[in-house]
Amino acid sequence: xxxxxxxxxxxxxxxxxxxxxxxxxxxxxxxxxxxxxxxxxxxxxxxxxxxxxxxxxxxxxxxxxxxxxxxxxxxxxxxxxxxxxxxxxxxxxxxxxxxxxxxxxxxxx
Numbered sequence: 531x532x533x534x535x536x537x538x539x540x541x542x543x544x545x546x547x548x549x550x551x552x553x554x555x556x557x558x559x560x561x562x563x564x565x566x567x568x569x570x571x572x573x574x575x576x577x578x579x580x581x582x583x584x585x586x587x588x589x590x591x592x593x594x595x596x597x598x599x600x601x602x603x604x605x606x607x608x609x610x611x612x613x614x615x616x617x618x619x620x621x622x623x624x625x626x627x628x629x630x631x632x633x634x635x636x637x638x639x
Contacts (some may be wrong), residue, residue, distance in 0.1 A: 621627040
């Protein structure tokens with residue numbers, strides 16, 4: 531008879547383990563679902579940041595190109611300022627100097 535009584539005691543333990551297993555699986559599934567949601571939200575946020583950074587990179591590249599062009603213009607100007615033609619233009623325009631054999635015509639206005 532004792533063997534029969536032992537069988538009755540083992541059934542509730544088995545059922546209890548099965549219920550605990552279901553609860554554990556439910557908690558694990560819920561945890562996995564929550565992690566998927568968090569990763570999805572973070573992924574969306576990172577994509578938005580990436581788009582902002584890409585736009586900023588394009589803006590900065592445009593600025594770099596403009597500054598490179600300006601640098602080239604300044605180099606050309608520096609080369610031009612070292613020429614004799616530039617010195618003559620400055621002497622005529624700013625200082626009012628002329629060559630000895632040059633005739634100047636002025637407007638009456």
